[in-house]
Amino acid sequence: MEATETQKPWFYESGGQRKGGFSEQEMISLITSGEITRGAVVWRNGLSDWTKLETTELAAHLDKTAPPPLSGEHVNNTVVWVLAFAPLIGLIFESIVAGMVYNGSEYRIEQALSSAEFWYITLALNLALSFWDEKRLEQSGIDTSKFKGMTWLIPVYLYQRAKALKHNPAYFIVWLVCFALMLTV
Template sequence: MEQDFTLDKSSNEWFYEKNGERIGAISEAEMQELIQSGILSSDTVVWKKGLTNWKKLEQTELKQYIDDSVPPPLTGQHINNTVVWFLAFAPILGLMLEYFVAGVLSGGNVELAAYKVQEGYYFLITIALNIVLSIMDANRLEKAGISTEKFKGMVWLVPVYLFQRAKALNQNFAYFIVWIVCFILMLY
């Protein structure tokens, strides 16, 4: 009787999570390529037959493919939060900018400028300021090695972005709360 000594192919097939979706099954060689190209990081959750649950890539034998010469991301306490604090006050700063632009464009007529701001003629200035500051902050986080993949698309929804950012960096929610308060104050 001849025995088949081939390996169980399914035990070498990997799955990984991306944007809440399960991707796979792919070979270990393909996983190695994804890791070395930077598509998968040490924080990516992976699974293969034999694992009881999904694990971070760094907790599996795939860790050997992680380039140790690349430094780990900075922790939340080492991130420069200057831009995010400007973003926290962006609703008020945007309103001030709206008044300034309205004043310039109305030839210094304070009543006309106030009317145009109150009627929302220049509200896009505040929206643009919030979005630009969010994008700048997300770019700074990426330079610090932080994966912004899960919340970078939220730059259009600033309070969601701020909440997700604080959660991802294990920081308190102070800038999120400040933004909410400033937004409410801007409405009055």
């Protein structure tokens, strides 16, 4: 589509692909239909680079009743810190289950732990906390689409989360240390 400067065709990013060019009216329709939302990256002739939708003149068409996403400093990090220690917490749960299954036999409990007989308990705990944390981020209005597919890969998720929210990667590092400690048992 050949566009003149007066038409100023708009483009937006979706799933890592450039979509467009659209007229301003078409963009307004995409915004009101919910196809494009707050946080979307857009570009048109006259802009030097891709920019957030809410910093353009199209921001007037965003739903004003929906607040912007919480910034990283205002996001509740309780779940992510529990997740950071989840490898060790999971090991404690594995010990409890082994104790219940083997009726307190210390030798058998130790053998079950050293052979990682109940490994799935720690895995389930890590996954549950990771998915719960992602849902809490979504409730904060944060676009978690960049995490999709990575939530189950805990260290990658934690690193991406810290980067996206401009946090210190401390919870990522703590998880790695706890995981390494868990492996030494």
